[in-house]
Amino acid sequence: MLSELDKRIIRxxxxxxxxxxxxxxxxxxxxxxxxxxxxxxxxxxxxxxxIRRFGAAVRHQDLGFVANAMVVWPVPEERLEEVGTLLAGFDKVSHCYARPAHPPGWPYNLFTMIHGQTEQECRRIAARLAAACGVENYRLLFSSAELKKSSMKYFLGE
Amino acid sequence: MSLDSTDKQLLNMVQAGLPLVPEPYRELADKLGISEKETLSRLKRLCDTGVIRRLGAIFDSRRVGYSGTLCALKVPVERINEVAAVVNSFPGVTHNYLREHDYNMWFTLLVPSPEKLHRTIEEIKSRTGISDLLMLPATRIFKIRVNFDLAEE
Incomplete structure (x- = not known):
């Protein structure tokens, strides 16, 4: 699908x-x-x-968006499309993906990233989302440490 | 670092997109009412201090032909540093965060093919000795937004 020239350009x-x-x-x-x-x-x-976007990628932590929470939702399969579309429509939600659940240890199949100035603000945002979509038993997973963050380098060493 | 209002305007503009014209920085400069030279020095400072992580193309890994997944690993607390060193040593691991859950290590993995994805996962399990790993590839993407608006204080 990509030519050798395409790959050279990407590199x-x-x-x-x-x-x-x-x-x-x-x-x-x-x-x-x-x-x-x-x-x-x-x-x-x-x-x-x-190319998804041609612009700058910024470190949002440096810009005052210090708390980020991954909010995970156990959504009935038949409501996944509806709830995913609904939550994606919120400005405070930056990312929204469906992913496979692994019950019983991991019953969550919808993932949203939300960003706020504080953890408390993230909790309030999540509660608003929950009220909007009617899905209970969601969880917020705050990141306690960044262990690695790098940009992917494609087509190196192949 | 502290950002003045020109920095913030510039960041909003470059997050939205870099002009695809021979002199893109001059075009940004003209919109801001500053010189091209000042635009370049502001961008250099924003890059050097890490506020801008990357300038230019942000690729869609799937369209580039790569396979990827989010992974969650259940790591005993006393082994976190050691396991992180193993996981992070894979070049396809681009992000890795600790999160507050039994599944406490969350990383993204990108590799050139689906076969390589499964081989790499098996290698991570065997080198860390931890088999409790969830593979969570996105099956549907509802939203990816990466712009952060700095306009309002």
Whole structure:
């Protein structure tokens, strides 16, 4: 699905956009492409969804969003689509995914990430979500330590 | 680090997207009413201090052809550092957090193929000696949002 040239472009792009006046030209030079051609390829990646977003990723902890909670919900299978769509619509929910439950130890099949200034605020947000969707027995899992956070590097050492 | 209002505006703009034009930083500078040089030095400072983790392309790992899953591991408290060192040594482990639950170690794993995914999981179990591991791949994505609005104080 991806050509060798696509992979070469991804390898360069994942190093980040250079902080120079003509950053696409600088990357294109390394790839032996024209600046126009590289820009066209990036737009094509965006159209195909290979690039989800072309912008900055920030550390939200540094911006005052210090508490983040993974809120997990045991949703009846027949309500999963409805509840997932509903919770995704809340501004305070940044991520919302369905994942397989592993009962009895792990009965939760819907995962939401919420961000607040404090743990207390996260709890209030979760209670509002619960009231909206009518799913009880949800749990908040706060992160107590970040053990690793890195950007994925694709197509290295293959 | 402290951010002034120009930093915040700039962060909002670059989170929304970098212009796909030959001189993207000049375009941002013009919108902010500052010079390109100042825009570049502000961005450099935001990158150097880690406020910006990454500038440019954020890939959809599935569309790139990779397979991934969230994993939850039940680690005895006294073994956390040792197990974290093993788990984090895999390059496909991009995020790893401790969370308050019996399943206390939560990490994401990305690898080039589904076969490699299962091999890597087995390797993690065998090298940590912990078999109580939940594989939690996303089966449906309802939302991914990564922008944080800094406009309002």
């Amino acid at each position: 360069e792009l994942q190093e980040g956009l250079p902080l120079v006046s003509r950053p696409y030209q600088a990357l294109a030079d390394r790839l032996n492409l024209g600046e126009d051609e590289l820009l066209a390829r990036i737009k094509d990646f965006i159209d195909r969804g290979v």
